Amino acid sequence: MAGNTFGQVFQVTTFGESHGIAIGGIIDGCPAGLELDVDFIQTELDRRKPGQSKLTTQRKEDDQVAFLSGIFEGKTTGAPIGFQIKNKDQKSKDYGHIQDKFRPSHADYTYEKKYGNRDYRGGGRSSARETACRVVAGAIAQLILRHHGVEIHSYVQQVGSLILLKEFDEIDFSKTFKNEVRCPDAEMAEKMSDFILQIKKEGDTIGGVIQTVVKNCPVGLGEPVFDKLHADLGKAMLSINAVKGFEYGSGFCASEMRGSQHNDEFVKTEEGIRTKTNYSGGIQGGISNGEEIYFRTAFKPVATIMKNQASIDTQGKETEVTGKGRHDACVVPRAVPIVTAMTALVLVDHLLRSKISQL
C-alpha cells in the first residue's frame, strides 16, 4: 500500500534514508536451498556505489552489505532474508542550506505536501541511495536466474546525443564494465566519458539511455492481462529515480510501422520454434516467447546542478538554491546495475509465479 515492497512471490521491501543510520531490506519468498554467492552480491553493489571514478559523486560509502537472517551454512533456508548497509559518510551538515527550500525537480515539495513533514537530509527517502537495497535483492534474484541459464546484460547506450548505434547482437557484453561509462564500445565510451567530464566542469548534468538484453529467458513468463511481463518490466524501470520513459522491442518506432513489416513470422529451427524477426522483443501477449527480451530505459539529467536556480521556501517565499555537496553529472553509468537488478527481480518473480500455471 505504501509502495516500499516490490514483487508478488519474490518480494523485497526496503527501508532507509540517505542520511539515516542505515538502509536495508527484507527479501521474503526466496526459495530455500540457494547458495548465496556473497562476493557476487558485493560486486554488484560496488558497481552502483558512489565515488568509484572521476565521473561520479565523490561521496565515500563502503556500501558493505550485512546479511542478518535467512541464511544458514551458506544457503538460504526459506526464511526471510534481512540485510543492512550502514550509512558511514553521513555529513548531514551539507544539507542545512536546503532545509527550508524546495529544490527544483527534486521531491522536496511533493514529500512536504504529501506527508506534512520530511527528512530533508540528502533527500531522505527520495534519495537514489535506496536503490542500493534493490541491487542487493536483484543480485540474489540473478543467482536464481543463473540456475535457469538466464543472463541479463544492461549497458549505457546513450549519453546526451551520443548514441551507440550498434545492434545488441554485435556487442561483446563482457566489455561493459571495462570502462567507467559502462558502454561496451571502447571508442564510444571514451567520447561519452569526455562529454560527461565537460558537463561536470560546467556545473551541469546530462541524461542518457540504458539498453537491456535478456538471453535464454524461458518461454511462459508473464501473466496475461494486467501483469504482462513487459508491463511489470516497465513499472520496475519507471520506479528507478530519474527514469522518464520505457520501450521494449520495437518500442516507439512501432507506431510508424505496418503490420506486414512488424509481425514476427514463426520458423522451424534446430533449436525448436523461433521467430524470423524479433520486433516483439521476446514477449507476445505479455508472455515471454523464448526470443531475446530487450528494452530501453530513458533517464533525465540529475536535478542537482552547481548553478543558481529560482525556488520557493517552505514559507512560500521566493528564494534561490545552488547545489552543494557531491553529485553525479550523469547518472546512467551507476544506474546500469540498478536496471539489471530490477530486471532480475521482475524475471524471478514471474519465474516463480509461472510454477502455478498448470496443474
Added chain:
Amino acid sequence: MAGNTFGQVFQVTTFGESHGIAIGGIIDGCPAGLELDVDFIQTELDRRKPGQSKLTTQRKEDDQVAFLSGIFEGKTTGAPIGFQIKNKDQKSKDYGHIQDKFRPSHADYTYEKKYGNRDYRGGGRSSARETACRVVAGAIAQLILRHHGVEIHSYVQQVGSLILLKEFDEIDFSKTFKNEVRCPDAEMAEKMSDFILQIKKEGDTIGGVIQTVVKNCPVGLGEPVFDKLHADLGKAMLSINAVKGFEYGSGFCASEMRGSQHNDEFVKTEEGIRTKTNYSGGIQGGISNGEEIYFRTAFKPVATIMKNQASIDTQGKETEVTGKGRHDACVVPRAVPIVTAMTALVLVDHLLRSKISQL
C-alpha cells in the same frame, strides 16, 4: 498472482474470453455513496466498441453493460460491483482456420506453451475484448475523479508518421470525439483517416501514439519508491494490448537534455506554488505536484493482417496463415477510451491510497 486484478484499493478484476458467453468483472473498493451515471459509463463503452465507423472492425457488439450488485437506489453501497457484458456476435466458426496454427505476433504460441491448452476462438483471453471491462471500471473511476475536479483527456497524436505537432495547451479537447480518428485537430484527423483507409485497402495495419493530459490532479498522489505515480501509469498503459512504449513529461527527450535546461524552477503565483516549466510532467519523486500530468503511449500495428504469413502449427509443422474476419487497420482510435480508463483507475487508486499518508 494470476494477473487479472488491477489496483490496490480501488480494485478491478476482469474475466471473459472473446467468444465465451460473457465478459465482466468485479470492482471492489469503490467507496459508498457515489451516484452511478450509467449513461456516462455506456458512452465510454460505446467509444471503444467495434463496428462504430468505416475505420474499425465490423464486428457487431452492442456492448451493453449490466450491473448486478453493489448499487442500491442509484448509489454505490460499498459492496463489490459485479458487472457483465454479453457476447452476442460470437461467430466462432470464423476461427476454425487458426485452431491449430500460431498466428505471428499474437499470443497463440505463448498461451499454448504457458497453459498447455487454450481457447483459440478469437484469441480467447488474449483478445482486446477484455479491455471493455476496463472501460466500465475506468468510467466509474472517472465519476469519482469528477468530485475532485480531475479531468483526463486522451487523443490520437500520431498514426504512422502523421504527427499532430501542436502542444497540448493549444488543443481544444472537446473536439476529440467529433471525428472517427479521435484526433482533436480536424485537418490532421482527416489526413489520418484517409491514411488508415488506404492501409486497410492494402490489407495491412499501422501503429500510432496516444497522448494523455490530466488536469487538476491534486498534489500528493503516488507512493514513493516502487509505486511512483508514473510507474503505475506506465504499467497500466503497457498492460493494454499492443502497447510498446510509455514516456511521461520530457520522456525519451530527457536523455538528451541538461539539468540546467530540464529543471522546473518554482514560482509564486496567485494560484500558489507552481513551476515555470513542466518537463517533470506533473510528477516529482513519483508524487503529483499539481501541474498537468502528461504522457505518451505507443501502439504497434495490429497483428492480424489480410496477407499470407509463414507460421508453424501446433504439431510443429510449417504452415501459412491469412487473416480472416473483421479487424481494425489501426487500433489507436478505439484505444483512446481504454487509455483514459486505465489512467482513471491509477489516479483513483492513488487518490484513495493518499488518504492514509498522514495521521
Added chain:
Amino acid sequence: MAGNTFGQVFQVTTFGESHGIAIGGIIDGCPAGLELDVDFIQTELDRRKPGQSKLTTQRKEDDQVAFLSGIFEGKTTGAPIGFQIKNKDQKSKDYGHIQDKFRPSHADYTYEKKYGNRDYRGGGRSSARETACRVVAGAIAQLILRHHGVEIHSYVQQVGSLILLKEFDEIDFSKTFKNEVRCPDAEMAEKMSDFILQIKKEGDTIGGVIQTVVKNCPVGLGEPVFDKLHADLGKAMLSINAVKGFEYGSGFCASEMRGSQHNDEFVKTEEGIRTKTNYSGGIQGGISNGEEIYFRTAFKPVATIMKNQASIDTQGKETEVTGKGRHDACVVPRAVPIVTAMTALVLVDHLLRSKISQL
C-alpha cells in the same frame, strides 16, 4: 482491501446481495488443465441451498451456477473463471418492515454506520446468501485436492447441548449427508432433528458446532509466522456468517494440559514417520505434518427469530422488530458444505503456495 477476495494464489472474489439480480464471483489463479466436474459442483451447491428440508428456510432458490469463462472443452484454461447464480425468488417486499429498523444481532446497524447507506433487502451484502459463491469456488478447490488424494469431511457435531461424543476415527463419513442434519450418527441425527423442529415451532433458533477432518493432507502446507495453516483455517471459518469460535487439535482443552501429556512423540512406522498421538491436529509450527488435520467451528443461533424484540430505527427512535419471511431455526446443517468449501480454499491456496518453498 475491501475484503471480498479470499486467497493469495487461488483467489476467489465474490459479489452480490441477497435480493439483487445475481450473486457470483471470479476465481483467479486456478491452474490450467483441470477437468471441471460440474455435477459435483452443483451437488455441493444443492447441499447448501435453502428449502431442502423441513429443517431449513423455505426460500426457494434453484441456485444453478453458470460458468461464463475460463473453461474450454471441459477443462480450465488458466484464465479467470467467472460464474453467476441468479436470484430467482427475490420477494423483496418481505423486507419493507425492516427498511428503517436495525434488527438485533444483524449487521443492519454496523453497515449503516460504516457506509452511510445500505441495501436493506434481506440483509443485502451481509446475507449468508453470499456463501453460495464460496461453495462454488470451494468445490473447484476440492477437485484440485482430489488429484492429491486429500479428503475433507465436515459434519454437525453439536446442536444446542446435543453433542456427538464419538471420536472422528470411529465415524463413517459416508453417512453425513444421509440425513437432513448432516450428523453421521443416525441416532444422534434424529435427536438433533427433533430438537431443531421443536425450537422452530417456538419461533426460536439454536446454535451448534461443526467438526472438520482432513485426511491425506501432504506434509509442508502452511507458511510460518503469520500465515500458519491453522491461522488461515481459523480466519476462513471465522469469516463465515454466525461463527463465534475456532479451535484445532487439542483446542481450548490444551490450556489445561501439561507438555508431557500434550506432546506428540514421533514413531517410525511402515508408512514413514508418524506421531503416536495427534494433539497437534496435524499441524506443527503452522505447517501440516501429514497427520489428520481436525478442527471445530462454533456457530451462534440465527439472529432472525419469530419473536418481538426491542430495537431502534434509523431515526434513533425506539421500536420493535419481529422476524418475517423464511429463516433457518439452526444454521449448522446448511453450513456443513460452506465449512468444507472454506477448508478446501485454504488448503488449495497453501498447496499452490508450497510449490515455491524450494529451489
Added chain:
Amino acid sequence: MAGNTFGQVFQVTTFGESHGIAIGGIIDGCPAGLELDVDFIQTELDRRKPGQSKLTTQRKEDDQVAFLSGIFEGKTTGAPIGFQIKNKDQKSKDYGHIQDKFRPSHADYTYEKKYGNRDYRGGGRSSARETACRVVAGAIAQLILRHHGVEIHSYVQQVGSLILLKEFDEIDFSKTFKNEVRCPDAEMAEKMSDFILQIKKEGDTIGGVIQTVVKNCPVGLGEPVFDKLHADLGKAMLSINAVKGFEYGSGFCASEMRGSQHNDEFVKTEEGIRTKTNYSGGIQGGISNGEEIYFRTAFKPVATIMKNQASIDTQGKETEVTGKGRHDACVVPRAVPIVTAMTALVLVDHLLRSKISQL
C-alpha cells in the same frame, strides 16, 4: 506469499532467527506525523522479554530495539520504519544435541520437510523470539490507537485449570502488570504463580488462556465477507506460537444458546445507540458496533520439557530427546504483550482501511 508480512495498510514484515545476528522488521504504511514514544515501545518489549522473573526462562536478552529509518525529529515521516533487535545471548552450542533430531510438537520436522534444510539453533525461524518484532510494531500501532481513545487490555485468565471467573467489567486492568503472572486478581495470580513453579520443578509445562478486552473502539471497523474484524483478530491470535483456539463474544458457548437469549437488543442511551447485552462481542456482521470487543485465546503447554521423549532423527532412526537450556514452564504471562500487540495491529489496519469506506 511467504507469510512474513501482516496487515494490508499498516504492514509489518519481520525477519530473524532465534540465534542469528539480529531480528527485526519493517513497518510500512505508518502515517506521517506520529510522535514516537520510544519508552512506551521499550516497556512493551520488556514485558515480553525472557529472564524477567523466576517464572520465565533465564535466557538473558536486553531486547533493545533500535530504529533505523522512518523517523525524523521524533516523528514518523511516512517512510518505512526499519528496526532491529540484536541477539546477544546466542549460546548456540546449547542446541547441538538436537541438530539431528526432531523434537516432539516442535516445528523441526515440518520445517525440514518443507524447506529441505533448516537453522536448527533454538528453533531458528520457528522460535517465539520472532514475536518481539510483533511487539515493537504493535506498540507503534497502540500509539496510533491512543489518538482515537482506543484501549486494549489483555490478561491471563486461566493457567491449567485455575480460572479467574470474574467478568471483565469487574476487573481493575491497572493491576495486570503488578505481578509476574499478569493476572489482574492478586489472589488468583498467587495461586497461578505457585502452580507454575510446581510444574517447573517437575520439569513439565502447562497451558493457559488470555482474555482481551478492547474499549472505545470506533464503530465501523472491519470489512464484510472475508475480512470480518473478528476473522482478522482470530487469524492474528492463531498466528502466535502455541495458540490452539480463539473465540470472541459468546464464543463456543453460543452453540448452546437460543436466538431469543443471544440476540443483543438495541437501546437508546445518553451516549447514543447501545446494546442491552453484548453476546456479539462488540462486532456485528464483521464490523465493530462500538460496544466492548472481547475475545479469548487458548495456549497449549510449551513443547520443550525436561523429560525424556521418544523421537526420530533426520536419518529416520528412533532416538530420544530431553529438553536442555532455558525454557518457560508456562508461556501465557509473557504472551500477554504479544496478544495485545497483535490486537493493536489488526485494529490499526482496519482503522486505516475504514477511511476509504465512504466517498
